Structure formats: C-alpha cells, structure tokens
Amino acid sequence: MLGRTKITAISMILLLLFLSACGSNNGNNGDNGNNGSAGKKVTITMEAGQAMKANYPHIFDQANLDEFEKLHNIKVEVIIDPDNQVKNILQTKIATNETPDLIVYNKVAAENELNAVTNMLNLSDQPWVSRLVDADSLKAPDGNIYGFVMQMPLDAQAVVYNKDIFEELGLSVPTSYDEFLEVCEALEAAGINPLFAPFKDAWTFQIWTAGSFGYYAEKVEPGLWDKINAGEVKWSEVEAFREILERGLNLAEQGYISKSALSDDFNMAPNAFSKREAAMMIMGDWFVNDMAVKDPELNLGLFPIPAFNDVDELNISQSQLGGMVFIPEASEHQEEAKKFLDFVSQKEQMDRAQAVAPFMPSVTDASEPQLTPLQQEIYDNYIETGRKVVEMNAFMKVDLTELWKYYQDMFAGGKTPQEVLEAWDKKFAELMKASGQPGF
Template identity: 30%
Template sequence: MDNTRSRRVLLAAAGVAALAIPLAACSTGGGGESADGSVEITFLVPTAGTNIESAEAMVAAFEKENDDITVKVESQPAGTEGDNLMKTKLATGEMADVFWYNSGSLFQALNPDQNLAPLTDESWVGDMQDTMKAVVETDNGVYGAPFGATQAGAVVYNKKIYADLGLEVPTSWDEFAANNDKIKAAGITPVIQTYGDTWTSQLFVLGDFGNVLAQDEDWGTEYTAGERKYVDEPALAGFANQQEGFESGWWNEDFASALYDDGARMVATGEGAHYPILTGIVSTFQQNFPDQIDDIGVFPLPAQKAEDTKLTVWLPNAVYVPKTTEGAQLEAAKKFVAFINSPAGCDVQNTAMVPSGPYAISTCELGDDVPGLLKDMQVYFDEGNTNPALEFLSPIKGPNLENITVEVGSGIRPAEDGAALYDEDVKKQAQQLGLDGW
C-alpha cells in the first residue's frame, strides 16, 4: 500500500481518494446464461489505487482458463460514498454478482447474514488464516475470501545498524529500550517520528493492539460494548511507550516537522534505526531506495512481556457474493472467487499488486524475490504470532487520535491524560453509531 492507502487504514476512513474513473452503470447481475451455456457475471470494484487494473488483470487470467464465463468489471467510488452505495445496492437487489469490499467491522455493517451468499462449504475456506476467517464470517458461516495481501503496524528497522552494533531483534519492551540506548550512544537516532504527517504518530497505539489482544482476547468486543478503556492497562501501554520514547530522547531532532518520506529515507539510509509505521512503506523503499532494500527489516512493537508480543496485522479486503446472485451466475461467481485464491490467481496478485505483507490464505505465497522485510513478516504468520488490528474487530475509532498521539509524543500531554482524552473522543463516535453501553 502506498502512503495514501496507509492513511486510509490508520484513520479507519472508508477509502482513499477516488480516482477519476466514472461510475459504471448499476447492474442487477450478470447477463444470464446463453443458449450455448456461456455465462456473464459482474464484478464490482472500488476505484481506489490500482484496484481497477488489478481486477482487470485477474479477470483476464480467469477468462483464459474459463472461456465459458465472461466477467464484466464495474466500478464505483471508494470512501464513505462507496460504503453507502454498497448498502443501497444490497438493500435494493442491484448488487453485482461479485463485489470487492472491506473485511472486519465494515463487512459486519453490511448485515451479511441477510444480504450475502454463504461460502462456508467452498474448498478454499480451510486454507484461510484464522485471523482472516474471523473478519469475513458470522456465527452463521463464512461469506468472503481475501483479495490482496496483509500489512502490519510494526517497527521497520535498519539491519546494518543492528549488525554493526551487535544488536538482536527485541521481543520485550525492556529489550527494545536497551537497544535504543545503545543506538543513541552510537550517535544514531534510535526511533524516527514524523509528526509533520500527523497520521504516522498513531503507530505506538494502533500497532500495539496485537499485544493488547494477547493479554485480553475479549478486548475488542468489550471495547465495542463500552466495557474496555484506553486509560486502563493493557491498552494504556501504547500511550505510555510513546511518552517514554520522547522522555528518553529517542526521537530525531526534527520529529515535529519531519514527513513520512523523511522517515522512509532515514531508516533506509541509516540516519535512524527504527521507524514505527505500516509495512506498506515497502513500496516506497522499492521505488526510492532499491539499493538499500536488503538493509531493511521489521519486527512487532514489543509488549512489556515477550510472550505477549504479537504482530498487529491489517487484513486485506475480500470478495463477496450477494444473495441475489443465483443459478448459473452463482456457480460462476463461486468459481471466480475460488480462482482469485488459486495458484494462478495468486500469480496475478503477486504481479499486478505490490504485496505489503504475507497473504491471509495458504494457497497464496509471496514470490522468492520479495524484499526481506516481507519475509521477516512471514515468520510471525507461520508461527501464529499475529493478531488483527482493532478496526477489524470494532467500528469505533475517534477522529482525534492522531492529534492526541502527537501531543503525547511531543511531551505536551502525559500518556494517562492522552488516553483519557481519547476515551472521550471515541465515546462521541460510539454514541453516533448508536452502540449500546455508551
């Protein structure tokens, strides 16, 4: 994911800026089954980033192997406008035969049990990672399949600095702090912060959520019900860690004005050792620092205890089939969904899309030539040391988190006050959503 997509994820907004691609005509499904047995289905895609190009590449590969099925790509805006259109089309029976949309809390908002065709019995369901399955299912079954790769909120670091100073990847907060002190003593910036792009300040909190969930597996559900707060442990740790970083002098001198691109440059060139950020930054490294790409790795934001350290993962979007898709179109739609996560479909994803992390289904594998940063992430997936980001478990995210974390990370506001202020911020949003317990 690029920087714009990263901002979209962190702010839990419903999409990046839409491309100037006109909205395709609404469809009530494919063109039906022809006399010769051929079938046409429709595939609805949000016009964000390179989605259209990726979808068209997938369709071309699918049609090459299934010459009796034609897939017509339709598009609509991403963002809040797209969210509303999705709900309207499902409610009026005008949804395309297959559509590409968010997983997690936004998926749940579509009322999947009422509006989507169950895919529980499809052969690929057993190949999905448990964390992915959890964000495309309800108690009544599985409704979606991943399309795209994951990304993580983690610490991108310079491996050359680690090798030169004889450091090991930390698994606890104390080990991370000890590494930072040694890096600072060597005259190198230990932790890069880029508050000129305020959204980047949130990683200490959002990237710590995997660790919170490791200590309290019900935190996301109870948070949505108003029973968990950031002002209490274990969630307070994200704010407290950010305060400690500022007070310990780990930041770069220009942290208040530095930008995302500055952070990428600093960690790639060794001006700084660590940059807490989304791993979608790998595309920036590939484009701007190809000669340094092998010097860059990644590890989770460490928890206070090593056994609680988990990689916080942003899961990919998914493809779904509405209940209005029936008969020959339903069978063709299921075949298309299965193809997306087949070896041939995964080849398309590896070439038409830039992976920002491992895939969320075992039938898809990263190519051998991907940057080492992604291979580092794969280890945590293989070992089961991942947890989903909070936005996949709860619809609640206050709009002022980035401003609050800038204040905490700048020494303007202590961690406890920042957490309490954020609890009030999310309270307003939860009430607007009409959630019980708030």
Template identity: 30%
Template sequence: MKRKKFLALALVLTLTVSAFTGCGSKSNGSTADKSGTKEDGKVTEENITLTMMYSGVQTENDFETEVLPKLVKEKFPNITLEVTKLPDDQYYTALKTKLASGEAPDIILVQPKNAGSNSVIGLAKAGYLLDLSDMNAIKLAGDSASESFSYDGKVYGIASGATMLGTYYNKDIFAANNLEVPTNWDEFLNVCEVLKNAGIQPIVMGDKDSYVLQFGLYQLAANVVYPKNSSYDDQLGEGETKFTDEGTWDKVLEMYNTLYEKGYIIESSLGLGATQAIQKFVDGEAAMTFDGSFNVNAITAKGAIDFERGYFPLPGNAAGEDVYASVAPGAGPAIYSGTKYPDEVKAILDYWYDGESDLYKAYADSGRVVVTYGYGTDKNNPLFTSFLDLYNEGKAFYWCNQAWPAGVETEMQALFSEMIGGQGTKVTDITNGMQMKFEELYTE
C-alpha cells in the same frame, strides 16, 4: 454474543439510487449444482453476465478490470465478468446507493471486521452478504483470515492476502554497533539507547500525518492487549472492557510515549510528513522507522547511501513471553445476497483463491498482495517472512481500528499528538477520550 452496529449503517437505507450502470446479474435462473464446474468447464448452460465492483485506481494491465475477467472467461466460457473499479470515496458512495436500491453487483469488496463503511460485519448484519462458510477458499485462507470476515458464526468474505505493520531497520547500522534484532521490549529500548549514545537517531516518524501513529501503537497493542484477551474489542461493544481499563491501552500509550520522551523518535516528528520520514530513513539518517508492508517499495528505494534493510515486529512483550505481530487480512471479495447466481459466483471465487489455478497465480504475481498460502508464498518479499510465520502460527493480531467505529482512532491520534507536542495531555486523557468517542459512535 449480542452484536451492535454503527450509526453510519443507517445511511445505507437513506441514499438515493446511483447513476452508475452495469451492476447486478443480467439473466435469470441457474442450472449449476453444488458440485461446481462441469467437465466441459461450464457451471451453467446459459450465457450469463456477472458483475463486480471494487475500489482502487485502475492501472495498465490492471488485475481486477483486465486480467481477472479474461481468466474467468477462459475457465468458465459461458460467464462474462464485468468489473467496475472506482476510487475509494466513489466506491463507498456507489456501494451504499446500490445496496439501498437492491441493484448491487454480484461481487463487492468488503473490509474485515468493522473497518470502514463497507465492513463485513456491518453489511452481513444488514443482510446484504451471502454466507460463504462452505467454500474451499475459506478453508484455505485459515482461521485468522476467516475470523476477520465472520459475523454470528458465519464467514461472509475472503481475505486478500495479508498486510503487516512492522519495524524497518538499517542492517548496516545495527551491525556496526553490534546490535541484534530485539526479542522483547527491554531489548528494544536498549537498542535505542545504544544508537542514541553513538550519535545515531534511533527512529524517524512523520507524525505530521497523524495516521502513522497507528504504525507503532498497533504493534504494541498486538503484544500488550490482545494476547491476554483476544476478545477485547468484542467486549468493548458489550461494555465488558473499556479503553480505560488498567494495563491495557494505558500501558500501550505509556510505552509508545517513552520513545518520544527519551528522544528515541526524532524530536521533529510532528513537523515531518510520512513521505519525508521515509526519505530520511532511506537516506540513512535514522536506524529504524515504523511502517507497513504496503510501503515496502518506498522503504527499499535507493537513497543517499546504500544499505541493507531488515524488518521485524516491534517487540512489546516482556522477556520470556512470545512476540506477536500486527498483521491484518486484506480487504477482499464478498457475494451480494441478492445475486441470481450464487453457485456460479462461488465457483469463480473458489477458482480465484484455490492456491494453484492460473487465476491465483496471476493474482499472486500481480504484486498487489502478500499471499499466505499456495503459489507465490516463496516469492513474497523475504522481509515479510517472520511476519507470515507468526501469522500462520496464530501469533498475530489484526489492526485495532478494524474493530472500532471509524473515528476512535482519529481521537486517539489527535490526543496523542497533543501529548507529544507538549500540550499537557496525559495518558488518562487519551484513554478517556477514546472511550467517550467509542460510546458516542457505537450504539445499540
């Protein structure tokens, strides 16, 4: 199928050389064969240095900058791994510069599908990434993860666990009102109505930070749009589908708007920030909130009252249909196509993601990711169990914006905020706006 690329990718070829140092392989030649590690623990007889660049904030005993290089050295005595970790904005700028100069690190962090300026599809299409399809780590990650890091039938990145969007709820309030976890949309609306009639605010959201609108909308889309057409986003690029198609995003937006119209989502949401909304939930002022696994520590923090938390996928499905979860494979490592040591780098990544090595165990124990296979799956937060079950059963879809040009989701958020703010914006205005923005950003 013919693919397309973002205008933003043109920036890769126009940026100047970065001032950052320490990237790219430092020796020539490779003696490793396809079999990987030799009996003495060496992949190569040379003493070589490999480089890796990731985004994020370095912390004490940081996994990428401290633990990873140490355990790589223990496993591969001849290899020194040097890791640079930069804040997100600096990472994106440095990566574009280094790719344009031909001096990219051996290992780089890529986002799934078309997400962000370091998207796996954009970089693979531009020829910057090595094909990883034959790696054992790819097989272990599973089809859902591999699909999110694929381009033109080949896999170019490894998913770092999973991240999910769901509905946190107050189990004590549910029990006191004889409510069970809903399994379809009608049941969910009934739960909200029972709570409202009991004088309890059903849902709190901090829509002043408009990105949180994605937290509910993507859960609904996972049940409304993609089960009927899993290729919907790919077909957007071909013009075979549109955001304006009846029964797709119009239905998602109408369903989510219903929660505002009926007062199920707190009326003051546009005046609340994301942190304020979480605090209201933690203090027992609302029975539910839509949020991600990435905020579980804040969601489960001690508040004004003690109560047990639960977490379920927002069921946008009709009665009798399966529930689907919104689960995104996390950004993960890829190999720069210009590396001088492809076999050695592959050996490191296969070791890192083998599900049982000391390195994989340290990775799982770091608490940075929700692992989906091997060691540590029994240590994942129990709140995530039902999501991972659906993910492993193939009943989960990625976050929609991962497949869109950056800016489409911003247009959606802005227009939806206008609608719930009473500015006269309608569902058709939102879908038309999303389609126009998509066509503006997604070009041949």
C-alpha cells in the same frame, strides 16, 4: 389443385420452422450445460471501490475474467465506485435487496459496515475451503467463512531498523520493551539518534498503538473490540492501553526520540536513514520497499513493535484481510457467483494472475510466488509461524483522526496518556452515536 398446393406450402413452412428451431437449440449450447441456463449467456456483476481494485488487482485480472466467460458462458461485469461513496452505495443496495452478485471489500470492514454475517452467503461448505492455507484468517467471529481471497497479506507494521548499524554495534533485535530501551541507550551512546519520529504527520505514531492495542485485544483479552464497540467497556478502563501509551511517551522523555518530532514529517525519513542520522523508526514494510529503490545500498529490516515485557513472542501487526469477495444473500445469480469463486481458486487462475503481479496465494496448490527478500522474511518469521495480529484500526467503526491528534497533544505535553484515553472516550461515544451504533 389450388387447395392441394396450399396444404403442401403450409407443410413445407412448418418443416422449415421445425428445422430452424432444432438448429437454434444446438447452437446455443455453448457451455455444455455448465451454466445451467440452457446455453444462454449470464452476466454477473462484481462491485468494489477504486482503492480495492488498485490494491487487490488479482481478483479483477482480465485474462481470468475472459477465460471464465469462455469456459462457462458467464460474463463478469465489474462495477467500480468512488472510494468516498462505495460504503454508502453498497449499504443502500443491501438495504433494498438490489445487490451485485459479488462484492469485493475488506474482511473486518465488511463484517462491521455491511453486516456480512447476516447479508452475505455462508461459504464454509465450498470446495475451495479445504485447500485454504489459513482458513482461520477467513473466518468471521461466528466461525463461518463468508468470502474468498486470492492473496494472503504480506504487510508488516513494525519497527524499521538499519541492520548494518545494529551489526556494527553488536546489537540484537529486542524481544521486549526493556530490551528496546537498552538498544536505544546503546545507539544514543554511539552518537546515533535511536528513533526518527515523523510525528508531524498524525498517522505515524498511531502505528505503535494500532499494533500493540491489536495484540492485547486479540491475544490477551479476546472479544475486547466487541465490548468497546458495544459501549460496554471504555478505552480509559483498559489499563494495558494506558501502559502502552506511557511506554511510547517514555521514549521521548528519555531522549530516544528527537525534540523536533512534532515538526518532522514522513517525507524527511528517507534522508535521515540514508545519512545514518537515525537507526530506527516506527513504520512498516512499505518504507523498506521504498528505500530499496531510493537507496539500494541501505540494509533495512523490521521487527515487531516492542511495547510489552510480559509476552513470550512479539507479533507484527497487519492490515485487515483485503480484497475479500462476498456473495450477497440477495444476489440474483448465486450459483454462477459460486462458480466464479471456485474458478479463481484454482491453480491455473492463481498462476495467471501472479504473472501480472506476484502475491502470496491463499490456497495450498498454487505455485509459490517469487517474493522479495523482505516479503520472504515476513512470511518465514511471522506469517508461517503465526506471529501476527490484525491492527486495531480494522475493528473500528468510526474515524480515528481525533485520537491521533490526541497522541500529538500527548507528545506536546498537553495530555497525559490517561487524559488521551478519557478524551477519546468522549469523542468515540459522540462518533458512535452519530453513526447510529447500538449502545451509544
């Protein structure tokens, strides 16, 4: 009897273990097999800098992250690095194959600083590519797509102008440098300072060159940035760069820029425009947006920087494509990361993120955003028509502060445009060599 009781007890224990195992397996299949990992929750990491999260919040939208986890049983853990450390942190992780599963970075910066073509997955075959509004803008120099963005840029670096003053004087938006000089002459004759120039701030005049140099390198001499960054061409050897600087300096020599330019700063600009003390400024859309709040009666617009006489259509310049999400080759969860990009590319997720902050979607089937009048103007006149180029700064691998100081020297009479470029050749080579760039 004792032996029989023992066998029966053992049998019952085995039966209970079997039933428990079956129940456990059924309970773990929470995503219906969507994550390919037998129902176990997977955590993928997405890493970015502080400014990237602040400037491109759509990809970090918590409601979307929660919905993705609910549908696919995949949690997205966001890692935010200090802006002054993020490049070094990510470069180190890539070098040691200890990368996050997703990296959020600026497009051109990722190509230059993170070697995206080598270190990131080629995503050209992903399903969302066929739905992109402008697939070409996402392509790397080799023609492949290595990242996804939720939003297309709607910024513009250009000449800000007072529309009412132009209308009162019967002035048209200039389409060439010579026409720009005529507009300046008419404004001066009417007793209005043509251009407010806050050149005490070194970053301000560089908008003239960043856009114009960018236009020349993209439209006239494609591949020029690669040659300059490889040490094959010097800045002073590009005649168009000297001519662009000369035309900028000429505005001051003709008296269209006030003599106080090097002591005027950006903080003085709102007052100058509100009091109609100036009609134009080399700036960007952010100033127009800011003035719409500070002085709603002010009617400002913008037009492309007119540094050329010999082009069919002037282009606005834009910052590089920001908030691009890459999947590193060393990612531990590549398939889960691909699912996330496909997920956020869908209309529902695009619309959900737009409810927080409107943006121009990167895919054709998302809802159209409620744009401000200025954003609509930029989109209709320049984005949709392709009249845009990426600013020079996006392609640079070193800090440009010294170049901007040389521009100030030029307006102070200390350097000619040619001497600016020659001085920058020397400094550029030093900086490129110090950062270990080949060719220097």
